[in-house]
Amino acid sequence: MKRCILAALLLAAPASPSLAQSSLGYIGTSLTGAWGSGDYGVSSMDMQSDFAVTDVHGLQLDLGASDPGTNWRGTLTAHLYMAPTTQAKYGLFASVTDTNHEAQTDYAFGAETILALGARTELEARGGVGFVHPGSNDYIFGQLSARYGLSDQTTLSADLSALDIEEQAYAARVLRLGIGVEHQIARSPVTLWARVESERVSGDRDYPDETRVVLGLTTRLGAGLRDGQGLRNRPFSVVRPTDPLFARGIIPISTTR
Numbered sequence: 001m002k003r004c005i006l007a008a009l010l011l012a013a014p015a016s017p018s019l020a021q022s023s024l025g026y027i028g029t030s031l032t033g034a035w036g037s038g039d040y041g042v043s044s045m046d047m048q049s050d051f052a053v054t055d056v057h058g059l060q061l062d063l064g065a066s067d068p069g070t071n072w073r074g075t076l077t078a079h080l081y082m083a084p085t086t087q088a089k090y091g092l093f094a095s096v097t098d099t100n101h102e103a104q105t106d107y108a109f110g111a112e113t114i115l116a117l118g119a120r121t122e123l124e125a126r127g128g129v130g131f132v133h134p135g136s137n138d139y140i141f142g143q144l145s146a147r148y149g150l151s152d153q154t155t156l157s158a159d160l161s162a163l164d165i166e167e168q169a170y171a172a173r174v175l176r177l178g179i180g181v182e183h184q185i186a187r188s189p190v191t192l193w194a195r196v197e198s199e200r201v202s203g204d205r206d207y208p209d210e211t212r213v214v215l216g217l218t219t220r221l222g223a224g225l226r227d228g229q230g231l232r233n234r235p236f237s238v239v240r241p242t243d244p245l246f247a248r249g250i251i252p253i254s255t256t257r
Helices: 005-021 243-247
Strands: 026-036 043-052 057-067 073-085 088-099 105-116 121-133 137-149 154-166 171-184 190-203 210-221
Touching: 073 105, 088 121, 154 243, 171 210, 171 243
Parallel strands: none
Antiparallel strands: 026 043, 026 210, 043 057, 057 073, 073 088, 088 105, 105 121, 121 137, 137 154, 154 171, 171 190, 190 210
8 A cells, every 4th residue: 555645745835935934045845745556656755945056057956755665765866957048947967766774775867958848838858877776777767748838727748758777687668658737726836736657667577567647736835936937937857767666676675785
């Protein structure tokens, strides 16, 4: 049975407005809780905070946890980016994920961008490399996401992500397609969203495909969130590419460093 992350998010959200009093270039914070159905669905909770370094440079820090069905995993990610206009953001990221009660750490690095393709359309792209320690579990991954605003409150999204890992003991390629909708509750910072995901895994053995539903809630808070800032207010998505591998037990849990 998956843990219920949404309840914890609702308890944490009321305390967050105090962050808006920061004078250290603080822009805003997103709190997101998600639950995935199916045998390999992942529940998660994430906090993303954005800080201005200069007029065009910023630092986004992510702190989150996910439950892929074995041991829960904690993730810390830093995104250093440049937003030269309100229509584009470009950045580099570094992420570290640790498996609870196990001597296993996952590192990921790469580049990312968010672009406005029109008044209502956004595109996010990311590519990177990573490795899981101990062992030589090296992998590459990529993600492409599109968002289209039906109105000021309702948005459609589609995303495609891929990961490839090949080792002597195992090999796997993960391809996941998601289609979703999100709706911001009127006069509030709360957005409800739902997504249908189709995940296919191939490799050195037969892995079952899975189609699942993911339900989530996002709360955005911050004194620096202002109209007219465009993509400057849009956080980069969470970096957690190997959750499908851990949910299926493809990467074995190791207790020795």
